Amino acid sequence: MDKKTVTIKDIARMLGISKSTVSRALSGRSDIHPETKQKIMALANDLHYEPNALAINLKQQKTNTIGVIVPETVNRFFARAVGGIQKVSDMAGVNVMICQSNESYISEKNNLHSLVSSRVDGLIVSISSETDRTDHFKPIFERGIPIVFFDRICEDVHASQVYTDNYEIAFEGTEHLITRGYRRIAFVAGPQHLFNSRNRLLGYLDALKKHNLPVKESYIIHSHYGSGKVEEYTRYLMQLPQRPDAVFAINDYAAIEMMHIMKKNGLKIPDDVAFLGFNNEDMCRFVEPPLSSIDHPAHDMGAAAAEILINQMRHPDLKPESRIIKSKLVIRESSGARLVL
Amino acid sequence: MDKKTVTIKDIARMLGISKSTVSRALSGRSDIHPETKQKIMALANDLHYEPNALAINLKQQKTNTIGVIVPETVNRFFARAVGGIQKVSDMAGVNVMICQSNESYISEKNNLHSLVSSRVDGLIVSISSETDRTDHFKPIFERGIPIVFFDRICEDVHASQVYTDNYEIAFEGTEHLITRGYRRIAFVAGPQHLFNSRNRLLGYLDALKKHNLPVKESYIIHSHYGSGKVEEYTRYLMQLPQRPDAVFAINDYAAIEMMHIMKKNGLKIPDDVAFLGFNNEDMCRFVEPPLSSIDHPAHDMGAAAAEILINQMRHPDLKPESRIIKSKLVIRESSGARLVL
DNA sequence: GTGAAAGCGCTAACAA
DNA sequence: TTGTTAGCGCTTTCAC
Numbered sequence: 001m002d003k004k005t006v007t008i009k010d011i012a013r014m015l016g017i018s019k020s021t022v023s024r025a026l027s028g029r030s031d032i033h034p035e036t037k038q039k040i041m042a043l044a045n046d047l048h049y050e051p052n053a054l055a056i057n058l059k060q061q062k063t064n065t066i067g068v069i070v071p072e073t074v075n076r077f078f079a080r081a082v083g084g085i086q087k088v089s090d091m092a093g094v095n096v097m098i099c100q101s102n103e104s105y106i107s108e109k110n111n112l113h114s115l116v117s118s119r120v121d122g123l124i125v126s127i128s129s130e131t132d133r134t135d136h137f138k139p140i141f142e143r144g145i146p147i148v149f150f151d152r153i154c155e156d157v158h159a160s161q162v163y164t165d166n167y168e169i170a171f172e173g174t175e176h177l178i179t180r181g182y183r184r185i186a187f188v189a190g191p192q193h194l195f196n197s198r199n200r201l202l203g204y205l206d207a208l209k210k211h212n213l214p215v216k217e218s219y220i221i222h223s224h225y226g227s228g229k230v231e232e233y234t235r236y237l238m239q240l241p242q243r244p245d246a247v248f249a250i251n252d253y254a255a256i257e258m259m260h261i262m263k264k265n266g267l268k269i270p271d272d273v274a275f276l277g278f279n280n281e282d283m284c285r286f287v288e289p290p291l292s293s294i295d296h297p298a299h300d301m302g303a304a305a306a307e308i309l310i311n312q313m314r315h316p317d318l319k320p321e322s323r324i325i326k327s328k329l330v331i332r333e334s335s336g337a338r339l340v341l
Numbered sequence: 342m343d344k345k346t347v348t349i350k351d352i353a354r355m356l357g358i359s360k361s362t363v364s365r366a367l368s369g370r371s372d373i374h375p376e377t378k379q380k381i382m383a384l385a386n387d388l389h390y391e392p393n394a395l396a397i398n399l400k401q402q403k404t405n406t407i408g409v410i411v412p413e414t415v416n417r418f419f420a421r422a423v424g425g426i427q428k429v430s431d432m433a434g435v436n437v438m439i440c441q442s443n444e445s446y447i448s449e450k451n452n453l454h455s456l457v458s459s460r461v462d463g464l465i466v467s468i469s470s471e472t473d474r475t476d477h478f479k480p481i482f483e484r485g486i487p488i489v490f491f492d493r494i495c496e497d498v499h500a501s502q503v504y505t506d507n508y509e510i511a512f513e514g515t516e517h518l519i520t521r522g523y524r525r526i527a528f529v530a531g532p533q534h535l536f537n538s539r540n541r542l543l544g545y546l547d548a549l550k551k552h553n554l555p556v557k558e559s560y561i562i563h564s565h566y567g568s569g570k571v572e573e574y575t576r577y578l579m580q581l582p583q584r585p586d587a588v589f590a591i592n593d594y595a596a597i598e599m600m601h602i603m604k605k606n607g608l609k610i611p612d613d614v615a616f617l618g619f620n621n622e623d624m625c626r627f628v629e630p631p632l633s634s635i636d637h638p639a640h641d642m643g644a645a646a647a648e649i650l651i652n653q654m655r656h657p658d659l660k661p662e663s664r665i666i667k668s669k670l671v672i673r674e675s676s677g678a679r680l681v682l
Numbered sequence: 683g684t685g686a687a688a689g690c691g692c693t694a695a696c697a698a
Numbered sequence: 699t700t701g702t703t704a705g706c707g708c709t710t711t712c713a714c
Contacts, residue, residue: 358684358685359684359685359686360685361684361685361686361687362683362684362685365683365684372683372684373683373684374683374684377683377684396690398690399690399691399692400689400690401690402690
């Protein structure tokens, strides 16, 4: 069954010419007789010749490929970001290799080495929630492989970065809840070694301060992404002597599940408890009541990251670039009803 | 900046030994002096040596990598399937390259050639909704590269297949609606050149027949995946002289959006209209009322596909294998309330 | 236990 | 316009 794969050598032999001529024809060089080229192309086609990218890339010392490491694409934020990366890359004619760290430091490291071994020309990375050190990226970046971190960025590597205005939008979201009359605002925070999570928490805290509201440690939940502990957190919040009257959650999944549980326990949304999520998933529109959320422009972030990276791959002495993409507060009914006091 | 990448040759020179010895040490051969090995490993580590996978794979004539082509990972079914593929592959120590066709035939073809060019040792594919011919797979499969199609399989290529009991589960779902007392059951079908869609439609039709219900063409919507036309379909169904009293939809997104629109138009779910979706997305639990759905075991399908493929990569003369994974009807309130007549 | 040499498939000087 | 040759980084016989 395993018909030997056909190479330029085979084509050359069959046509009684040299393999350089075949190579020239196949790679669209001009200095070749039209007729010869014709014959070569025809035969290549007949034989279903597929160029060996390994050989080409080895020879060229570049792969025209960018490596992508994201936590996981079941998280639609990252799926959409990858979509943005691929769109821009396709336009530019560069290939993309996607890896998932599954939120694991060790997988992230493995992915990284595997991509570098495959000699990708650049990297786009959003670090795993477990990753709290950066020694794996440094030597690679210092060797001159351009890296663009996005969303979950790596602060102490002096590479390019694409992220959102976390602080500002968390501030704005919190302030929105406050002006709607909510006073006991709980915050479901992400891991604090992540730049994003830290800044969002800061925005929340500063908004409280600005409005002279007390900061209560008991209202701040330090969650891990996808920890499956939402039910536990909800129960905890509901049994507090002073139950919160609003929840600002690190992502929509947590917000929606929490809202669902509270509803089942007889709480009215948003009269008893308001909700505000993060990411503005499609589902926000369809839950009852529709969930207010922060529109986190995943696709644009991916696209921006790819733009920056491809640019750097083509102009290696460009300085690293930071780009901030604005997110947007989308107000729906889950935080919309209570009157201003 | 661009410190030249270090190769075994560099290490050999620096240590005053031959590159074959370095190679032997690095690839964990036993016939090497412990002390020499020690020195080599230490230096490799210091220099952050990264083996060149291109060179290794070119030499070995294999890459220990499987190529995956899925329509799109923003579709969580495929994201979860990829998760299953990666889990099994990781365990087996093989690499995975993921491509997305974005439901486009031409992208699928490009992905395919790019993966073959990269000399993947096998392929796992779920074809795009646009793909209605198979000439691109045939020559590749015939050359001896093992392929496993999953979910959206390619019938006329005699490769391995992993799919669900589409006919049976659609039959069961339809029958469930019938026994709950629904009589005018609309069906949102997928593209009919897809094996899945065709069998699901058959299951629906046969269930109607078994219960002596008339088949109405006007109740069958031929949709495309992700067509963004749900609103149009919904309006169409609602204005029918005999409005359907149940909708069985090709996926949960369509079902949820449709349900949402009908609710806004004053219809009671499930009293006026029942809903049944496909895929059992997490969100089914959180919408109002919770959506009944077909649990489509995405992760398991991916895992099975990877198992079969890896097996075939290791034992090239194995026959293609077909595996059917059972799906499951999950009944929730959206189809649960009406009494049996 | 180690080295020399050939070759994986391809491209790119350089010659002719 | 075409052929010859060297070499990308690595593994793997075959000698020693």
